[in-house]
Amino acid sequence: MVADAVVETPDTTTLVLFTGNDRLEYSAGHFLTIDPHQFEALERFTAFLEDLKGRREPPRAYSMCSAPHERYLAITVKEEQYVSGSTKYPPLLSPLLVKRTIRGMRLVVTGFTGPYTLASDVSSQTDHIVHICAGSGSVPNFSMLKFALEHHPGVRHTFVYSNKTWDDIIFRDALSDLQARHPERLTVIHTLTREPNIGALGPSVRKGRVGVELLREVIPEGSECLVYVCGPGISKWDRDAAKAAGNQPTPRFLESVLADLKDLGVPNSRIKREFYG
């Protein structure tokens, strides 16, 4: 049952879920899935999209923003947009979860799973985790960050987070509270691509996308850090559309960060990634 729906930004909502009194076994970074077929309000739309796409609509994945040591279970959903002339199909589930889900609503969630988690011996692998996220890609990293700050005291974190504007930053106040509570162990750097008032926001807010210069700053040469990258990447659909047009798909956040990390010489074995198609 949805115990609370917390508006994080104009297009993002955290759904706090009450699941009875069972203890929930999950790892920070895990996701659950939600099948759109369970929502009566979406029935006609789901059937119409299935006719257009010629396949059954699959369940959608949502990472937990809560951490296993916290007393509540929560996911954070960012509404996908339909851009006329560029998006092929309108988004099905995220608009409902973000804008039309209210306290007391019941939903069936399945989980928990996913390989994008912290190893239980992470502190023997590194003393520095670099999180590099964009948009809702911060959700699993926020969970891992909270968990690691609590359970791996020997590890410090740099959280590099890309968004369009200051108002699009999910968990903005929570990240700043964590930084105030752990000044020696957490540095948060925001990068904003379309913020007009960037100069007024201080030195931890940078202009533009995550680029190689910023990554060089947070990952000094010879660093033994672990890097967790999460955000949008080239999907199968982008690849198919590019192929049909005779082009190469344009690199998105994930591909561009991975290319920069390669240029900086960060070994592949030190990079964990999660792709939001």
Ligand SMILES: Cc1cc2nc3c(=O)[nH]c(=O)nc-3n(C[C@H](O)[C@H](O)[C@H](O)COP(=O)(O)OP(=O)(O)OC[C@H]3O[C@@H](n4cnc5c(N)ncnc54)[C@H](O)[C@@H]3O)c2cc1C
């Ligand atoms: C592991 C994982 C964790 C995620 N965690 C989060 C999270 O914490 N928060 C969050 O907001 N989002 C998260 N997402 C994204 C989320 O699962 C949905 O993709 C997103 O909410 C959009 O869903 P939608 O139904 O609104 O949009 P839709 O566009 O209806 O659905 C997106 C789905 O449609 C498919 N699709 C896209 N283009 C086409 C096409 N041209 N033809 C046919 N099918 C297509 C894609 O495979 C994708 O699965 C995560 C994704 C993954 C894989």
